[in-house]
Amino acid sequence: QEFRTWLREEWGRTLEDIFHEHMQELILMKFIYTSQYDNCLTYRRIYLPPSSPDDLIKPGLFKGTYGSHGLEIVMLSFHGKKAKGTKITGDPNIPAGQQTVEIDLAHPLQLPDVENLRDFSELSRIVLEVQEQVRREEQEEEHRQEEGDCSQQAASQPAAKPLGGGGEGAEGEETAAGAEGTTQDKAPASQPFVLPMGVISRNEDYPRTCRI
Numbered sequence: 001q002e003f004r005t006w007l008r009e010e011w012g013r014t015l016e017d018i019f020h021e022h023m024q025e026l027i028l029m030k031f032i033y034t035s036q037y038d039n040c041l042t043y044r045r046i047y048l049p050p051s052s053p054d055d056l057i058k059p060g061l062f063k064g065t066y067g068s069h070g071l072e073i074v075m076l077s078f079h080g081k082k083a084k085g086t087k088i089t090g091d092p093n094i095p096a097g098q099q100t101v102e103i104d105l106a107h108p109l110q111l112p113d114v115e116n117l118r119d120f121s122e123l124s125r126i127v128l129e130v131q132e133q134v135r136r137e138e139q140e141e142e143h144r145q146e147e148g149d150c151s152q153q154a155a156s157q158p159a160a161k162p163l164g165g166g167g168e169g170a171e172g173e174e175t176a177a178g179a180e181g182t183t184q185d186k187a188p189a190s191q192p193f194v195l196p197m198g199v200i201s202r203n204e205d206y207p208r209t210c211r212i
Contacts, residue, residue: 048075
């Protein structure tokens with residue numbers, strides 16, 4: 001009877017309304033977990049994120065119901081060119097207090113017409129184009145940083161002092177040039193790293209460049 005009461009208050013449904021056996025098991029597990037640990041939970045205050053006139057939507061708490069996990073509450077916040085969603089109510093996949101989604105606001109997607117929204121190939125093409133654009137921008141940024149580092153190193157190195165004898169000076173220059181050439185030959189080149197065809201990263205957390 002306690003389970004039926006909880007089900008009616010939490011879900012607004014009765015046990016007879018849930019026909020799927022797997023769904024019944026998940027709901028029962030959640031009821032047992034909630035009842036068992038209800039008296040030993042830790043509560044803490046939640047501070048809502050600040051809002052800005054430039055925000056796409058007002059940040060705050062958003063709720064939804066996603067199948068067997070029941071009520072889901074996520075806090076949306078904006079951080080510069082990124083938006084983050086933090087779980088307030090946790091589940092076995094993502095515990096409470098952890099980030100569940102991160103949105104790149106610098107690269108918005110231009111969705112196709114409504115009739116083409118169900119075309120998986122078209123949606124995949126749009127996503128891949130944006131990923132390629134992000135990859136190129138990251139490579140350009142890394143290239144600019146490498147050039148800046150080389151310029152700083154060149155500026156910090158003292159000027160070469162002339163050696164005493166002419167022959168010794170020429171020999172020293174040749175030795176230095178040879179050593180520099182050897183160092184450049186040994187320096188590994190940075191190559192772009194892309195995932196193989198058919199492999200998809202869930203959180204896009206992988207290196208963008210590699211050395212061979």
